[in-house]
Amino acid sequence: MLIDEDILIDCGSGVGDLTLDQLAKVRHVFLTHSHLDHVAFLPLLVDSIFERIDQPIVVHALPATIQALKEHIFNWAIWPDFAQLPVVSKPVMAYMEHSAGDVCIVDGRKIKSISMNHIVPTVGYRVESAEGASFAFTGDTTTNDTFWDELNSHPRLDLLLLEVAFSNAYEELSNTARHYCSNTMVADLIKLKLNPEIYLTHHKPEENNVIIAEIKQSLPGRGIKQLHNNQTFSL
Numbered sequence: 001m002l003i004d005e006d007i008l009i010d011c012g013s014g015v016g017d018l019t020l021d022q023l024a025k026v027r028h029v030f031l032t033h034s035h036l037d038h039v040a041f042l043p044l045l046v047d048s049i050f051e052r053i054d055q056p057i058v059v060h061a062l063p064a065t066i067q068a069l070k071e072h073i074f075n076w077a078i079w080p081d082f083a084q085l086p087v088v089s090k091p092v093m094a095y096m097e098h099s100a101g102d103v104c105i106v107d108g109r110k111i112k113s114i115s116m117n118h119i120v121p122t123v124g125y126r127v128e129s130a131e132g133a134s135f136a137f138t139g140d141t142t143t144n145d146t147f148w149d150e151l152n153s154h155p156r157l158d159l160l161l162l163e164v165a166f167s168n169a170y171e172e173l174s175n176t177a178r179h180y181c182s183n184t185m186v187a188d189l190i191k192l193k194l195n196p197e198i199y200l201t202h203h204k205p206e207e208n209n210v211i212i213a214e215i216k217q218s219l220p221g222r223g224i225k226q227l228h229n230n231q232t233f234s235l
């Protein structure tokens with residue numbers, strides 16, 4: 001997810017749709033967690049803009065996420081350690097650890113990380129512009145109170161992007177993998193006291209229509225929609 005021109009939340013396959021000029025404008029990457037569908041394009045991103053930037057791209061993440069990147073991806077075996085290249089004193093990528101609950105302000109935009117409930121340490125994010133517009137993104141998670149309590153502690157939320165990986169036919173699997181299914185999402189969505197636009201994402205292939213139909217049936221008043229590739233929002 002690209003915010004303005006310079007901030008990415010996660011770095012999955014959608015980053016492959018950006019042009020080289022767009023990639024070179026990215027200054028910050030906020031990761032939700034270490035799973036491959038959320039970090040897969042980070043190695044290619046830093047490699048492709050290697051010669052075009054003066055300051056390192058800052059990768060903001062939980063300590064466990066950064067540790068996983070260092071151990072399993074930027075380990076010279078899978079990919080070079082770009083936190084040391086081209087020279088240690090002036091690398092193309094720099095890590096910035098944060099804890100759940102921290103707020104990072106980037107040129108007036110407040111990015112708050114929120115503890116989630118996934119199979120590895122994971123945060124969601126609530127992002128607020130200098131003008132007070134806001135959106136939130138769950139990252140990968142199953143049922144929790146932290147995210148919904150955080151959203152309800154603010155008077156305004158314009159846009160909400162939610163993962164629902166599985167339809168109700170796979171409820172048991174969704175609990176094992178700590179993802180939402182339609183039932184657990186509905187049970188959590190009714191905690192929300194605000195009325196943002198809501199888009200669903202991160203479905204298993206072929207599950208899109210079933211998930212959206214199940215959730216709409218349970219929450220007909222919410223106006224829930226499907227998130228599409230290359231969709232843009234102005235807040």
Ligand SMILES: [Zn+2]
Nearest residue numbers: 033035118140
């Ligand atoms: Zn995951």
Ligand SMILES: [Zn+2]
Nearest residue numbers: 035037038140
């Ligand atoms: Zn995922």
